[in-house]
Amino acid sequence: MTVLDTPAWRPRTDAAPLMPxxxxxxxxxxxxxxxxxxxxxxxxxxxxxxxxxYNRQATALTRQGRLAVYPSSTGQEACEVAAxxxxxxQDWLFPSYRDTLAVVARGVDPVExxxxxxxxxxxxxxxxATRVAPLSTPLSTQLPHAVGLAHAARVSGDDVVALAMxxxxxxxxxxxxxxxxxxxxxxxxxxxxxxxxxxxxxxPLAKQTAAPSLAHKAVGYGMPGRLVxxxxxxxxxxxxxxxxxxxxxxxxxxxVEAITYRVEAHTNADDATRYRTDDEVAAWQAHDPIxxxxxxxxxxxxxxxxxxxxxxxxxxxxxxxxRTRMQEEPRLDPAELFAHVYAEPxxxxxxxxxxxxxxxxxxxxx
Amino acid sequence: xSAATPGVAARPAPAPAPPKPTTMAQALNQALRDAMAAxxxxxxxxxxxxxxxxVFRITDGLAAEFGEDRCTDTPLAEAxxxxxxxxxxxxxxxxxxxxxFDAFAYPAFEQLVSHVARMRNRTRGALPLPxxxxxxxxxxxxxxxxxxxxxxxxxxxxxxxxxxxxxxVEDAYGLLRAAIASxxxxxxxxxxxxxWSKADWSAQEPAQVPPIGRAVVRRTGRSATLVTxxxxxxxxxxxxxxAKEEGWDLGVVDLRSLVPFDExxxxxxxxxxxxxxxxxxxxxxxxxxxxxxxxxxxRCFHHLSAPVLRVAGFDIPYPPPMxxxxxLPGVDRILDAVGRLQWEEA
Numbered sequence: 001m002t003v004l005d006t007p008a009w010r011p012r013t014d015a016a017p018l019m020p021x022x023x024x025x026x027x028x029x030x031x032x033x034x035x036x037x038x039x040x041x042x043x044x045x046x047x048x049x050x051x052x053x054y055n056r057q058a059t060a061l062t063r064q065g066r067l068a069v070y071p072s073s074t075g076q077e078a079c080e081v082a083a084x085x086x087x088x089x090q091d092w093l094f095p096s097y098r099d100t101l102a103v104v105a106r107g108v109d110p111v112e113x114x115x116x117x118x119x120x121x122x123x124x125x126x127x128x129a130t131r132v133a134p135l136s137t138p139l140s141t142q143l144p145h146a147v148g149l150a151h152a153a154r155v156s157g158d159d160v161v162a163l164a165m166x167x168x169x170x171x172x173x174x175x176x177x178x179x180x181x182x183x184x185x186x187x188x189x190x191x192x193x194x195x196x197x198x199x200x201x202x203x204p205l206a207k208q209t210a211a212p213s214l215a216h217k218a219v220g221y222g223m224p225g226r227l228v229x230x231x232x233x234x235x236x237x238x239x240x241x242x243x244x245x246x247x248x249x250x251x252x253x254x255x256v257e258a259i260t261y262r263v264e265a266h267t268n269a270d271d272a273t274r275y276r277t278d279d280e281v282a283a284w285q286a287h288d289p290i291x292x293x294x295x296x297x298x299x300x301x302x303x304x305x306x307x308x309x310x311x312x313x314x315x316x317x318x319x320x321x322x323r324t325r326m327q328e329e330p331r332l333d334p335a336e337l338f339a340h341v342y343a344e345p346x347x348x349x350x351x352x353x354x355x356x357x358x359x360x361x362x363x364x365x366x
Numbered sequence: 367x368s369a370a371t372p373g374v375a376a377r378p379a380p381a382p383a384p385p386k387p388t389t390m391a392q393a394l395n396q397a398l399r400d401a402m403a404a405x406x407x408x409x410x411x412x413x414x415x416x417x418x419x420x421v422f423r424i425t426d427g428l429a430a431e432f433g434e435d436r437c438t439d440t441p442l443a444e445a446x447x448x449x450x451x452x453x454x455x456x457x458x459x460x461x462x463x464x465x466x467f468d469a470f471a472y473p474a475f476e477q478l479v480s481h482v483a484r485m486r487n488r489t490r491g492a493l494p495l496p497x498x499x500x501x502x503x504x505x506x507x508x509x510x511x512x513x514x515x516x517x518x519x520x521x522x523x524x525x526x527x528x529x530x531x532x533x534x535v536e537d538a539y540g541l542l543r544a545a546i547a548s549x550x551x552x553x554x555x556x557x558x559x560x561x562w563s564k565a566d567w568s569a570q571e572p573a574q575v576p577p578i579g580r581a582v583v584r585r586t587g588r589s590a591t592l593v594t595x596x597x598x599x600x601x602x603x604x605x606x607x608x609a610k611e612e613g614w615d616l617g618v619v620d621l622r623s624l625v626p627f628d629e630x631x632x633x634x635x636x637x638x639x640x641x642x643x644x645x646x647x648x649x650x651x652x653x654x655x656x657x658x659x660x661x662x663x664x665r666c667f668h669h670l671s672a673p674v675l676r677v678a679g680f681d682i683p684y685p686p687p688m689x690x691x692x693x694l695p696g697v698d699r700i701l702d703a704v705g706r707l708q709w710e711e712a
Contacts, residue, residue: 122488134488138480144446148453155435178446185441340487341525343549346626
C-alpha cells in the first residue's frame with residue numbers, strides 16, 4: 001500500500017466499458033433489423049429522400065447564383081436526419097457548417113436555414129425559438145457551446161439534452177478536446193456526433209489522426225465512444241437515441257463516430273478530383289444510405305409504390321418551395337448593419353449609420 | 367427553458383454599511399457577491415475561483431456561500447471556459463468568467479472574437495450574450511513573463527465587445543455590477559497593481575451604479591489634459607500634483623470605458639485646456655492611445671495649441687520584472703511629454 005493506491009491518485013474510471021466496438025454498429029441488412037418499427041423506417045426513408053433532394057436543389061441554387069456557397073451533405077443524409085430525429089422538442093442541436101440538412105430536418109424553415117449561405121445575413125432563424133444554434137463556420141467552436149448550454153440546463157433543473165455535430169477534421173481542433181473534457185468532468189447531458197466523412201476539404205483522415213478510431217478518443221475523457229455505420233440510418237438513429245436517453249437520464253456525455261462519405265466536393269468551389277479517385281466515390285455510392293434503407297424495406301415488403309411516391313412528392317414539394325422562395329430577392333436593409341452590434345448602438349455607430357444613410361440617399365438621387 | 371432575470375434588483379438591498387477602508391479586490395468581491403445574491407442566473411466560473419477564491423482572492427467565499435454550481439472551478443482551459451460560458455449565456459444564464467491573468471486569456475481569443483462578440487449580431491438580436499469576462503491586466507506587480515500584459519487593444523478593436531477598466535475602489539464595484547447587469551458581453555479589465563489600493567467605501571445601491579460608457583473627470587485643469595484609464599489613472603493624478611511645481615495645472619480624465627468611448631467628456635476636457643496627453647501602460651503603436659489621440663484631433667482641432675502626445679509603454683514585449691519600471695509610464699515621462707506641448711508658442 002503506497003500513496004499511489006489512495007483514492008485521490010487511483011484512476012477513477014474503468015476504461016473497458018467506455019471502449020467502442022471494433023466494428024461499426026449496423027442494423028440494416030442484419031437479423032436485428034427485423035425488430036425495427038416499420039413506421040420509423042418509413043419516416044426515416046421519407047426524410048432521407050427529402051434530404052437528398054434538398055442537397056441537390058441547394059447545389060443547383062449555387063450554380064444559379066442564388067447561394068454564395070453550399071457545403072453539401074450528399075451521402076451523409078443518414079447522419080443529418082438521424083441527428084435531428086433523435087432529439088426531443090426541448091433539446092438543442094448544435095450544427096457545423098455542413099449540417100444545414102439536420103437544421104431543416106429539425107424543422108427550421110428551409111429558406112431561413114440557408115440565410116448564411118445566401119449571404120443576406122448570418123443566421124436566418126431564431127436559435128431560442130427553434131433550439132438550433134447558428135451554423136458554426138469555425139471548426140469545433142460550437143462544441144463547448146453545446147456543453148455549456150447542456151450544463152446550464154442541468155444546473156437549472158431542466159430536462160434538456162444538447163447534440164453537437166462536428167466533422168473528422170474538427171476533431172483535431174483544441175475546442176474539440178476542451179469540449180469533451182468539460183462535458184465529461186461536468187457530466188453534462190450532451191451527445192457529440194462526429195461525422196467521419198473521410199476528408200477535411202482535401203486532407204484524408206490518416207493525416208488527421210493516429211487514433212485507433214475517432215470514437216476511441218472518448219475513452220481518454222472518461223465517456224463512452226460508439227462507432228456506427230454512418231450510412232445506416234437505422235443504426236445511427238438508434239445509437240444517437242440511446243446516447244440522448246443516457247444523457248437525459250443523468251448518464252453524462254457520449255461520443256459517437258459515424259463513418260460516412262462526402263460524395264460531393266467540399267463545396268461547389270472545390271475540385272475533389274485533385275485528391276481522390278472516381279473509384280473510391282463509386283465504392284461509397286454502392287453503400288448509399290438511401291439504397292441501404294430501400295434494400296431493407298424491399299426485403300420486408302415495405303417498399304411499395306405508395307411509400308416511394310409519397311417520399312418523392314414530399315421531396316419535390318420541398319424543392320419547389322425552395323426554388324420559388326429563393327428566386328425572390330432577399331430583404332436587405334443596410335441600416336440593420338448597426339442594429340444588433342450592441343443592445344444600444346454606441347455614439348460612434350450612430351454616426352456611422354447616419355453617414356451610410358446619407359450615402360444611400362445621395363446614391364438614390366444620382 | 368428557465369428564463370433568466372436580467373438586471374440587478376431582485377431582492378431588497380440591505381441598508382448601506384458605513385464606509386470603511388476597503389481594497390479594490392474586496393470591492394470586486396463584494397460586487398460579485400451582491401450580483402449573485404440579487405440574481406440567481408449569475409454564475410462565476412474559472413480556474414481556482416472556487417475553493418481557493420481565485421489567485422487574487424476576488425472570488426473569495428463565493429463557492430461556500432452560493433455553492434459550487436454557481437461558483438465553479440473549471441478545468442484549466444480558457445477556450446473551454448469561455449466557450450462553455452457562451453453556451454450557458456445562450457441558455458439564459460449570466461456567466462462571469464475569470465481569466466486568471468491577461469496573457470492566459472489568449473487561448474480564449476477565438477471564442478471571444480468569433481462568437482462572444484458576434485452572437486447578437488449574427489442572430490439579429492435573438493441571442494444576446496450577457497457575459498462578463500474578468501481579466502486581471504497590466505504590470506507593476508513584479509510578475510514574471512506572461513503575468514503583466516496590457517491586452518486591451520486586442521479587445522477594443524473587436525466590435526460587439528464592451529471594454530471597461532476601473533481605477534478606483536468605488537468604480538471597481540460599480541462598473542462590475544454594471545458589467546454583470548449588461549445584456550452585452552463586457553471585457554472587464556482589472557488593473558492588478560491597484561487590487562490592494564484602498565479607499566473608505568461602502569457598497570452602493572445598484573441605482574447608483576455608473577452606466578458603462580461614461581468617462582469621469584478626476585481633476586479639472588487649465589493647462590493641459592491627461593487622458594488615461596485603469597492602472598495609469600493614479601500615476602496621472604500624481605503627475606498632475608507634481609506639475610504644480612512647474613506651474614502647470616493639469617486635468618485628468620479617467621475613461622473607465624474604452625468601448626463605448628465617451629467622446630463628449632474627453633472633448634470637453636481637452637477643449638478647456640487646448641493641450642492633451644494620452645497615457646497608458648500598453649505599447650503605443652496601434653494602441654488605445656492612437657485611437658484616442660485621433661478622435662481628440664478630429665473633434666478638437668481648432669482648440670488645440672499642440673499636437674496630441676502619447677505616453678505609453680515601449681513597443682517591446684513586456685519586460686522582465688527587474689526592468690519593468692523602465693517600461694511603465696511614470697510621473698517623469700508624463701511631465702516630459704507635458705513639457706513638449708509647444709508652450710513657447712503660447
